[in-house]
Each structure stands twice: as C-alpha cells, then as structure tokens.
Amino acid sequence: MTRPTPKTVPWDRDFWANAERGVLSAQRCDDCGRLQHYPKPVCSECLGANIRFEALSGRGEVYSFTTVRRPELPEFEAEAPYTVVDVLLDEGIRFLSRLADEQDAPGLKLGDKLTTVFKPVGDGTKHLPYFVKVRD
Amino acid sequence: MTRAVIAGGAETRFSRTSDLADLQFMAQAIRLALEETGISKADVDGIAFCANVLPDDSSYMAEHLGFSVRWTMKADYGGASSVLSVARAVEAVEAGRAEVVVCVGGGNRFDFTDLHHDAVSPPIDYAHRSFVLPYGYGGPNMQMALLQRRHMELYGTTLEQLGKIATTFRRHAQLNDNALLRGDMTLQDYLDSPLIADPIRKFDCVMRCAGAVAVIVTSEEYAKRLAKPPVYIGAYQEQHSFGANDMSPDKLETGFVAFRDKLFERIPREEMDFLQLYDDYPIAIVAQLEDLGFCKRGEGGKFIEDTDISIWGDLPINTSGGILSIGQPRLGGGYIPLIEAMRQVRGEAGPRQIKDAKTGLVSGIGLMSYLSNLVITCGMIVGKEPFE
Ligand SMILES: [Zn+2]
Numbered sequence: 089m090t091r092p093t094p095k096t097v098p099w100d101r102d103f104w105a106n107a108e109r110g111v112l113s114a115q116r117c118d119d120c121g122r123l124q125h126y127p128k129p130v131c132s133e134c135l136g137a138n139i140r141f142e143a144l145s146g147r148g149e150v151y152s153f154t155t156v157r158r159p160e161l162p163e164f165e166a167e168a169p170y171t172v173v174d175v176l177l178d179e180g181i182r183f184l185s186r187l188a189d190e191q192d193a194p195g196l197k198l199g200d201k202l203t204t205v206f207k208p209v210g211d212g213t214k215h216l217p218y219f220v221k222v223r224d
Numbered sequence: 225m226t227r228a229v230i231a232g233g234a235e236t237r238f239s240r241t242s243d244l245a246d247l248q249f250m251a252q253a254i255r256l257a258l259e260e261t262g263i264s265k266a267d268v269d270g271i272a273f274c275a276n277v278l279p280d281d282s283s284y285m286a287e288h289l290g291f292s293v294r295w296t297m298k299a300d301y302g303g304a305s306s307v308l309s310v311a312r313a314v315e316a317v318e319a320g321r322a323e324v325v326v327c328v329g330g331g332n333r334f335d336f337t338d339l340h341h342d343a344v345s346p347p348i349d350y351a352h353r354s355f356v357l358p359y360g361y362g363g364p365n366m367q368m369a370l371l372q373r374r375h376m377e378l379y380g381t382t383l384e385q386l387g388k389i390a391t392t393f394r395r396h397a398q399l400n401d402n403a404l405l406r407g408d409m410t411l412q413d414y415l416d417s418p419l420i421a422d423p424i425r426k427f428d429c430v431m432r433c434a435g436a437v438a439v440i441v442t443s444e445e446y447a448k449r450l451a452k453p454p455v456y457i458g459a460y461q462e463q464h465s466f467g468a469n470d471m472s473p474d475k476l477e478t479g480f481v482a483f484r485d486k487l488f489e490r491i492p493r494e495e496m497d498f499l500q501l502y503d504d505y506p507i508a509i510v511a512q513l514e515d516l517g518f519c520k521r522g523e524g525g526k527f528i529e530d531t532d533i534s535i536w537g538d539l540p541i542n543t544s545g546g547i548l549s550i551g552q553p554r555l556g557g558g559y560i561p562l563i564e565a566m567r568q569v570r571g572e573a574g575p576r577q578i579k580d581a582k583t584g585l586v587s588g589i590g591l592m593s594y595l596s597n598l599v600i601t602c603g604m605i606v607g608k609e610p611f612e
Contacts, residue, residue, distance in 0.1 A: 094354035123471065126355045126594055132469050152370040152475060155422040160363030172361045172421075174370050174475070174595070182472045182595045186359040198377045209358055216358055 093210030146204035229454035233439035246331030270295035270322030274329025274555035302590025306558025330436025330556025381525035397545025433551030437559035458611035473596035480515035500561030
C-alpha cells in the first residue's frame, strides 16, 4: 500500500505552490474578509468565489495533541510513535498537523508555542506543513 | 394525523469474524425483525439502509433483497445513521408515504472490504485525503484522543472517571449473551490497557464486529394488529456540522447543545428512566452528558464519579453493555442503543431490566469533522406509553 499523499484540486493549487516555497497560507475571502482552512471551493461564510491564498506567520500554539502508538493505516506503522497536533495559528484559525521532530513530544502541553516547517512527501513534489516547538 | 411508532426490531448474533456478505447480514436482521413483530414481508412498503455513500444505491439494495416498496433511503450519517433512519421513517409514515418501514444496518467487519455490499471502499472526502491522512492522522481513535486530551487538561477529567464508564458497561455486558466482550474488567485493567493514541487506550476503543440490526417503524393503527406493544417516540432532534464554520471551532462543544432545549421541551431530562447513548469511546459519553445538559460543561467527569450509572443506580446508562462491550457492527451499531431502549420499556430486558422503565433517551453520533468533533448528533426520546 502506498502512503496517502495530498492530491491537488483546482481550488488548492496555490496552497501547494506556496508550500513548495516554504510559505504556509490560507484562503482569504475578498468579499467578507473570512480566513479559512482547509481550502474550500468557495468562502464558506458568504459563498463568494473571490478568494485568494494569503501568507500566514506560520506561528501558533498547541490546541490539542495525541501521540499515536497504533496508526490507523499500516503505512505509518514504521513511524510510530508520532505526535499529531491540532494547532491554533496566531491568525485565529486552526490547522491539523504533526510534530516534525518527536524530540519535541515529551512534556508537550496545551498552549506551547509552535512554528511551521515543511517536509516533502510522496514523490517529493508536495511539501506538507509540519510544526516544531519554539524554545524560549 | 397518523402517529408513527416503533413496532419492534431484532439483531443477528454478533461475531468477531464471519463469511457472510453485508447484504446477507442485513437480510438476516430484517427476517428476525419481521418474525419478532409478526409482520409479513409483503406488507413492508418502505426500507432504509444504513450504509456508506454510493450513488443511487438504496433502490438497488432493495431490489437485491426483493423489496418492492414505495419509499427508500440511504442513511449515510456514520454512527448516527441508525437513529436518523428511524426518524426519517417516522416522517415518511406520518406523511402517508409508507405504512411499514424497515430500517436496517450492519454487515461484515469494516476491514473485510471484499464482503462489503459494493465491494469497493467509497472515496473519502477531500479534506481527509489531502489534509488529514498524509500525516498518519485519521480514524476515530486519534480524533477522540485530541478531544479527550483537551478535556483532561482543561477540566481535570481523570482516567479513573473514564474507566468507570468502561467498567460499568462491561458489567452490563455480562448480562447480555450477544455482547462480544464479557470478560471481567477492573479499573486497573482499563488503566493498564495499552496506549493506542495517548490518552486513548485499548479499552477506550470500540471493537468492530460483524452483524446487523433491523428496526421496524409503522403507524399506530397498523401496530394494533401486532402481538407486541409498540414503542412511542416523544421527541427527536438532530444537528449536522455544528461549529464547522467557526475559525477555531470548540473541540469540546458538540451539536447536542444546539437542540437540547427543544429535545427536552415537553419531556424533561428528569423523566428519563435510562439513557442509551452511542458509546464508541467513554469520552463520548462525558461529552454527551455535558452537552445534553445532565451536568455543566467541564463537569462530566465529576458527574460520572458522583453518579451510579449502572442498571441498579440512579441514572442507568447503556444497560446492554453499550457498543463498547457489545461490538460495533458497522453502521448498524447505532441501533444497539435503540433496541435496548425498546426492550427496557417493553419489560423484555431480562436480568438487565430496570424497574418501571417507562421513558428513556437514545442518542446517535456520527463522523468526525476536520477540526471540531462530531459531524452529526441526534437524540430521540422513546417511551412505553403514547406521548401527549
Ligand atoms: Zn466570504
């Protein structure tokens, strides 16, 4: 079985293009101002189509997390344990992701500061946002 | 107006493995439900299947099982499909669109895909494909883990409180010979069970199984001809995609808060002799008790600690062992709470019978959303006597 990788659809092209340049982005609606993630074909507030991807700071904090011992898909078994994080970005939207470095996992708690890094996945053309802990 | 009632229902034997195909399981459950109610197959004029999404499918499934009917539906609402199918059947009967509707769900195990009714897995949705699965995330264990982690950290909910739910349901299951998990489980066993997705451990997780359940909805008029008393429906509410459009949806607030006032408007919480709640995880029970208003937000763990939720206690919950100890027969799992509610109000629960069970609540929850929690929540109040 091959590991699932993101598949580009017409409305998320710029998300992946930005990711390839190391930029985390989310959709901003020009009609109502809403910022949204995951990418949607329209603004899910006003249903307008005037949406574009806007660069984000890439910073946020831990909203919740789980260290996965038994993955749902066998393709991920070799990587376990790994830590999935639900991130509250500084811009006020949330983003599901994973710790880039498991050394950040011990002692992790809600509210810990995180920042984005990108890792190539699949055939290497897709860059997926991961997060690392910001040490103060 | 025609009043719809639940005429009866039945389940197949549940098993860990089987050679039967989904439709064979469903056919077996339907046959048992027809036998249980004494209804002839020829009288059935509506059918609802709980199954995953495939286009234009419900009529073909009816054809496969030889049902020529005037109403069909596919309930594709995850774990909430079962209760929701019954609610839709009630509407169909009360609107005069059908008189006798069979609602069925179940099949072989989720992971035996060559025995699924369509023999292919339905395509998963866009958000999961591109923004969930590539991380090795996905599946209810991890999704519930994120919810439970936050609940434990914000409110101090303890593993001991959650373990009380799992061990109480296990004691109930020991009185149900169709429950697959009947071995003794102590709190220590629960705490010592291996971590799956921290803080979710093995004994938090529902076990997939094979089997099917069917429930028959009909008019009060038709039910008068039947040998067994019907079950009446006092109130029903559902909510889809609660909070899904918030910038940062509250992971700990479920759709039950959207309708709890309406659900208990005429029949207050205090009148519930029991609760049969969809229980794929103990934390789901805590969330439902809070959001249905049995306790305040954040106090679900304490409520469990202070309340005897056993058959012999003040607020019996999941008296047949719950899905946690019975097993989850695909989308038929959601009928398990309803079938147990039916047996309790009919006085047919045998060693599990609650004294004077007249009114109870059945819930359904289904699917997990990208950021919030349950995509679908529904609640149904059922009773022994007609509700005014
Ligand atoms: Zn908009």
